Amino acid sequence: xxxxxxxxxxxxxxxxxxxxxxxxPEALVGIxxxxxxxSHAVVEGLNVRNIQTLSTQLYxxxxxxxxxxxxxxxxxxxxxxxxxxxxxxxxxxxLKAIIKMLRTKxxxxxxxxxxxxxxxxxxxxxxxxxxxxxxxxDFFWERDFKSN
Amino acid sequence: xxxxxxxxxxxxxxxxxxxxxxxxPEALVGIxxxxxxxSHAVVEGLNVRNIQTLSTQLYxxxxxxxxxxxxxxxxxxxxxxxxxxxxxxxxxxxLKAIIKMLRTKxxxxxxxxxxxxxxxxxxxxxxxxxxxxxxxxDFFWERDFKSN
Numbered sequence: 001x002x003x004x005x006x007x008x009x010x011x012x013x014x015x016x017x018x019x020x021x022x023x024x025p026e027a028l029v030g031i032x033x034x035x036x037x038x039s040h041a042v043v044e045g046l047n048v049r050n051i052q053t054l055s056t057q058l059y060x061x062x063x064x065x066x067x068x069x070x071x072x073x074x075x076x077x078x079x080x081x082x083x084x085x086x087x088x089x090x091x092x093x094x095l096k097a098i099i100k101m102l103r104t105k106x107x108x109x110x111x112x113x114x115x116x117x118x119x120x121x122x123x124x125x126x127x128x129x130x131x132x133x134x135x136x137x138d139f140f141w142e143r144d145f146k147s148n
Numbered sequence: 149x150x151x152x153x154x155x156x157x158x159x160x161x162x163x164x165x166x167x168x169x170x171x172x173p174e175a176l177v178g179i180x181x182x183x184x185x186x187s188h189a190v191v192e193g194l195n196v197r198n199i200q201t202l203s204t205q206l207y208x209x210x211x212x213x214x215x216x217x218x219x220x221x222x223x224x225x226x227x228x229x230x231x232x233x234x235x236x237x238x239x240x241x242x243l244k245a246i247i248k249m250l251r252t253k254x255x256x257x258x259x260x261x262x263x264x265x266x267x268x269x270x271x272x273x274x275x276x277x278x279x280x281x282x283x284x285x286d287f288f289w290e291r292d293f294k295s296n
Contacts, residue, residue, distance in 0.1 A: 006154040010292050017295040030184070032199045033191050040184035045293035051180045052220065053201040072200065073221050144158050145193035147165040 001136045003143065012116050012130045013038060017045040019128045020114050025083035029054055029074055029102070031094060034087035037141050038116060042085060050079070056094050068097045076109050084113045088133060092122030099124070149284045151291065160264050160278045161186060165193040167276045171260050173231035177202055177222055177250070179242060182235035185289050186264060190233060198227070204242050216245050224257050232261045236281060240270030247272070 020042070027050035030039025036053070043051045054072040076082060084102065089095055095113055102111050114128035117137060168190070175198035178187025184201070191199045202220040224230060232250065237243055243261055250259050262276035265285060 013293055017293060021295040030201075033188060033197070036178070036188035036191075036199070037185050040181060040188075040289050041293040043181050043184075044289050045295045049181070049203075049205070050219075051184070051201070051203065053178075053199070055197075055199065057197070071223075075219075141188050141192050145161055145165060145189040147169040147193045 001138050003138045004140060006140050009037075009041075009116070009140065013041045013045070016114060016116065016128060016130050017042065020083060020112075021046060023081060023083060023112055023127075025081045025112070026050060026079045027052065027076060027082045029082060029084045029098075031055065031084065031086040031098060032072075034139070035085045035115075038087055039085045042083070042114070054098055056097065068093055070098060070101055074102065074106075076106050079109060081110050081112070082106075084111055086113070086115050086126075087139060088117035088119070088137065089113075089115050089122040089124055089126050089129065090117075090119050090133070092119075092124035095122075095126065096124040149286050151286045152288060154288050157185075157189075157264070157288065161189045161193070164262060164264065164276060164278050165190065168231060168260075168262050169194060171229060171231060171275075173229045173260070174198060174227045175200065175224060175230045177230060177232045177246075179203065179232065179234040179246060180220075182287070183233045183263075186235055187233045190231070190262070202246055204245065216241060218246060218249055222250065222254070224254050227257060229258045229260070230254075232259055234261070234263050234274075235287060236265035236267070236285065237261075237263050237270040237272055237274050237277065238265075238267050238281070240267075240272035243270075243274065244272040 032055035112127040117133040118129040180203035260275040265281040266277040
């Protein structure tokens, strides 16, 4: 397990910003919880004001198989390009389900995806990513804040 | 103008977590853009999975007066206690408008608010806050990420 510090995040996010700025997104969708801090940094860095969030929940559908449920609602009035942000494409299930839903609901919008980490075994490959993940990542936002 | 670093944020957020944990929120509402990083840290620290976001836009209503428009949509099914998060209660207009809308739309839910900074001149005082602000704050998320 590798601790991923704020300093590493700062460096990587600035590298990511250089790649995604050519896409010129007019809105962002941050995937909660993992993508929230990165979404914030990216909207500040690109100076985009339109930021919306979605989250996913796993629930037992038949007690045999898990299903992914997307929570939240997005609106893209007069918006052409949207960047979807998560921290990591791990299994890739979340990004795959969310991008499928967004493209179905908003067929006129161009969606691209960005993450800090990408695992080669992921079922979905983001358009923009910085690091290949080969170990469990201990993100600073999961480690640095405790209520007890 | 004072730079507010990630290290200060980490210390302050952990102090804030100790105060808000007694409220036992079941869901959070983060106010974009400023409240996004704090919302993420708080949901991780409290281990709350339900995080939703709202944002506000100022627009010219009559070219004489600005109006505050709330963007986004929240859902609180079977939820009793919700914490609303922003970085700062500065003028207080945003928090005042959002808490009024939320209490009107969801009368059965108990809402409380938390910020890192509070200005004495704010028209709204958060339930939980850490620092009094007497100067312009240069938050690390506004300073550390640039696409050029």
